[in-house]
Amino acid sequence: MNTKHKPATLAVHAGKQAPPDSRPISTPIYQTANFFLDEDVQAAIQDGKRGEHYTYTRYGNPTQAAAAGKIAALEGAEAGLVFASGMAAITSVLLAYLKPGDHLAAARDLYGGTSGFLQRLESMGVAVTLFDTEDLESARRALRPDTRMVYFETLTNPLVRVADTEALARLAHEAGALAVVDNTFPTPINHRPLEWGVDLVIHSGSKYLNGHSDVICGAVAGPADKVQPVWKALLQFGGCMDPTAAWHLERGLKTLALRMERHNTNGLELASWLETHPAVDQVFYPFLASNPRLDLARRYLAGGSGMIGLRVKGGDTAAMDMLNRLELFSVATSLGGVESLVSMPLLTSHALFSAEERARLGILPGTLRLSVGIEDAGDLRRDLEAALNSINR
């Protein structure tokens, strides 16, 4: 090539490497938009089997497949997909399965972005009925003959309520509907919804799965025949994951079990201690003896994660005061990273809700949400203690 081609051609074509014979330990970043369409791939496309080969990264890419395969394995699923964000995963699942005239029964206390998208679905002709995650009767009442899907979060935001996954999946199936869950808060280390009858599991991978607060991504896992329509939606709506982001996600996943172990122990230790502090009104954590649904936590969860809901005495003024006095806990909207974060639902996930709507969800004045990281629990407790001791109540 060097002798017969001009610089403009060399600049584009010279130096290309075929995949090496040696096997890298880490899956490489296949930072490519397209792949050679060899003759066998051309034949496969003609046979309608394009999905079995890599052709174009929106359709699939080995680095995406490495991350998706790990998530599927962790969830005990046959198939998995990764997405550009958790919202891309959620919207792809909902749009893959719901069309105008269908009915969706969805939990009331969903992540705000998901609730917002349900309103858009309604404007597109999908009927939506909300139910209370903790109230099976309200879920039963929400079902209709045309219900196509029952959607809920396995641990809710911000009060970490434990969903009765098996009972809700059974209700969905009795109504002839799919059971779909967002399993972002527990992760498959703490809860594996497919084992309890759920059809499809969704994640915001931006949280615990990636775990380092540096990538936005999403995932879906389930049986191959139920994931297939979601893949088609991914192709059409375009929420595919960039290979470099997929590589970061796959690397983060390698330490998921280790990180969750520490999030679980730190979460339980701090939640138990917070209950004893006089400035604290109420603590919400799955494995506290004060949790009225402790039995469900024991049944479904291997650990409570690092998410703690907390209500301080003195209402929102005291909560804001505390927020700004913390030093190790950074004030930020997200969750699930190695570093501890704190947020006020009033300012973040539930900012668009009225005070009455928040109260209905149990988010009373003074509510904070902690995402406890993997730091030393004693250091975190001293940070919380200093902030709690100095707020005006």
Ligand SMILES: Cc1ncc(COP(=O)(O)O)c(C=O)c1O
């Ligand atoms: C439970 C839950 N699901 C989904 C999402 C949306 O994910 P992403 O921000 O990755 O789009 C979030 C984001 O905060 C979330 O908390």
